Amino acid sequence: LDHPTADFDLHVLGDGGTPFTHETDCYFSNKHPTPADCAADAPQCSWVDDVEQNPSLDHDDNNGYGPENTNIVHPAPGSKWKIFVHYWAANTDGAEDATATLRVFCFGHQAIEVTKTFPQEQFMWQALDLKWPTEENDPCQLSQIGILESSPNPFGGT
Numbered sequence: 001l002d003h004p005t006a007d008f009d010l011h012v013l014g015d016g017g018t019p020f021t022h023e024t025d026c027y028f029s030n031k032h033p034t035p036a037d038c039a040a041d042a043p044q045c046s047w048v049d050d051v052e053q054n055p056s057l058d059h060d061d062n063n064g065y066g067p068e069n070t071n072i073v074h075p076a077p078g079s080k081w082k083i084f085v086h087y088w089a090a091n092t093d094g095a096e097d098a099t100a101t102l103r104v105f106c107f108g109h110q111a112i113e114v115t116k117t118f119p120q121e122q123f124m125w126q127a128l129d130l131k132w133p134t135e136e137n138d139p140c141q142l143s144q145i146g147i148l149e150s151s152p153n154p155f156g157g158t
Contacts, residue, residue, distance in 0.1 A: 002065075002098060002101075003064050005090065005092055006064055006087065006090050006091060006096070007090075007091055008061075008086065008087055008088065008100050009028050009060070009068065009085070009088050010069075010070050010102075011025050011084040011085070011086060012025075012026045012027075012057075012070045012072075013083075014044075014046020014080075015080035015081065019086070020155075023037065023042040023044055023045045024044055024045070026054070026056065026057055028060040028062075032054075033046070033055070035047045035048065048076070053072065053079070055081070056070065056073075057069070057070045062089075063091075064091070076132065077133065077134040077135075078132060079132045081129070081130045081131075082128070082145075083104065083128040084127060085100045085102060085116070085124070085127055086123070086125075087100070087121045087122065087125075088153070090121045097118060098117070098118055099116065099117040100115065100118065100125065101113065101114075102114050104128065104130065111139070111142055112142050112144075114127060114128070114144060116148060122150060122153060123149065124148070124150075124151030125146075125147070126145040127144070128142055128143065128144055129142070129143040130142055
């Protein structure tokens with residue numbers, strides 16, 4: 001993040017997931033998801049009992065520069081994830097553009113680095129699809145999505 005006050009949020013979603021839902025999104029309101037986070041009538045739940053196969057957000061940085069880190073200690077072979085970045089708030093008097101940098105590491109090595117400039121707060125970047133390999137020595141499969149669209153705060157206010 002290149003901005004001293006902006007609040008950007010990292011979202012790691014299970015395949016087919018929806019941002020800002022506890023059933024499919026690991027983010028600031030669901031930092032360490034488990035199956036208990038899923039409503040009984042939820043159409044989908046991305047979380048498994050082995051918490052090391054679920055993403056975990058280490059820190060919600062809301063005061064600029066970041067970073068926010070989400071880790072999956074032992075991803076299930078063949079598991080699929082979507083990575084989003086949301087510009088929550090500029091935390092200044094006016095809406096300001098800011099640039100986010102996203103780095104993904106697989107097997108301890110950086111697999112990709114991508115950046116996106118957001119025109120103002122309340123925008124969501126659908127950044128990447130990630131498929132974890134089924135064989136230990138195979139690389140992660142990463143596909144850039146790159147969609148940036150308006151995404152108002154779903155909880156009201158900022």
